[in-house]
Amino acid sequence: MKLNRRLAVGLAVLAMGAGMSVTAHAADPLKVAAYPANPPWENKTESGAFEGFEVDIVNEIAKRMGTTADIEGMDFKALFVASAAGRVDMVISSLTITDERLQSQSFTQPYFEGALGVGVKEDSGITSLEGLKGKVIGTVATSFPEKYLAEHKDQIGFAENKSYDTTANMLTDLQNGRIDAVVNDVVGLRYAFGQMKGLKVGAEIVTGEKFAIMMPKGSDKLQKANDIISEMKKDGTLPKMYEKWMGVAPAPGSFAVTPMPVPTSAN
Missing domain, CATH: 3.40.190.10 (Periplasmic binding protein-like II)
Structure with missing residues (x-):
């Protein structure tokens, strides 16, 4: 009888341990x-x-x-x-x-x-992609904006694209006049420029990102x-x-309200 009780207790402890292991795994x-x-x-x-x-x-x-x-x-x-x-x-x-x-x-x-924004100094006079011709532009390394500019270099005609490891360094160089413009996510730029004096979004690039x-x-x-x-x-x-x-409700039919499957391509 005692042996059976000990066996039952042992099995119960093992079961509790297994249950705790499963719970811990589920809570990772x-x-x-x-x-x-x-x-x-x-x-x-x-x-x-x-x-x-x-x-x-x-x-x-x-x-x-x-x-x-x-x-x-x-x-x-x-x-x-x-x-x-x-x-x-x-x-x-x-x-x-x-x-x-x-x-x-x-x-x-x-x-x-998403869409890209062209960030510039308020007195730059740059209001379109055409205004970037001959200019030095900054982007974040390996970002979509950097890839976009590389693919459209001949069309835009900018002089140089400087690659940055951080957005903060890129915007600081723009503010200090070390580069003429930056290209980045337009939402992020507008948010940043609300806190940085003298900078604005001079143009927006619709990309369908x-x-x-x-x-x-x-x-x-x-x-x-x-x-x-x-x-x-x-x-x-x-x-x-x-x-x-x-700050605004998403538009009807936009990505924020429309369920979609896992994408297999960018299109």
């Missing part, structure tokens, strides 16, 4: 990488916490997966390395879906249609994350986040 946080100075998409505050539109999105995805998001700040170029190596589960940083990136990365459905969350190629979390984004669009959660950070 999502490892998220982000460029830490990219408001209103993501930004690291003085307290060390992250905030922003995409921060709200990944936190909600994690919540609906039954866990939390552990966000780590990285240089922009390092984001792609971390994802390709599988060191993180997700990457956020107003990232554009491109066919080139899809060769080594996966993306969720888009939730924002699709912003989405980047994930390791073939991630087993991809479909679940994409399904949750669809739910967030349908139940109004994502449109509310959009309005909170962009």
Whole structure:
């Protein structure tokens, strides 16, 4: 009898241990990488916490997966390395879906249609792409704007494209007159220029960019994350986040309200 009781107790302890192991595994946080100075998409505050539109999105995805998001700040170029190596589960940083990136990365459905802005000094007189002819321009290294300028160099006719590791250094050089213009996400530029004197968006470039969350190629979390984004669009959660950070409600039929499948191409 005593032996049976001991056996029963032992089995119960083993079962509890197994249950605890499963629970601990289920509660593992999502490892998220982000460029830490990219408001209103993501930004690291003085307290060390992250905030922003995409921060709200990944936190909600994690919540609906039954866990939390552990966000780590990285240089922009390092984001792609971390994802390709599988060191993180997700990457956020107003990232554009491109066919080139899809060769080594996966993306969720888009939730924002981006456009590029030409950032200039207020007295520059630059009001269009044509105004960049013969000018020295700055972009962030490995970003979509850098690729866009390289592909349109002959058409635009700029003199040089200087590549920067950080947005802050790029905008400081613009403010100090070391470069004539910058090309970057127009939303981020307008947000930054609201806090930097003497700078403005001189022109906007419509590109049809699709912003989405980047994930390791073939991630087993991809479909679940994409399904949750669809739910967030349908139940109004994502449109509310959009309005909170962009200041306006998303347009009917836009990426912020339209559920879509996992993309297999940039088109």
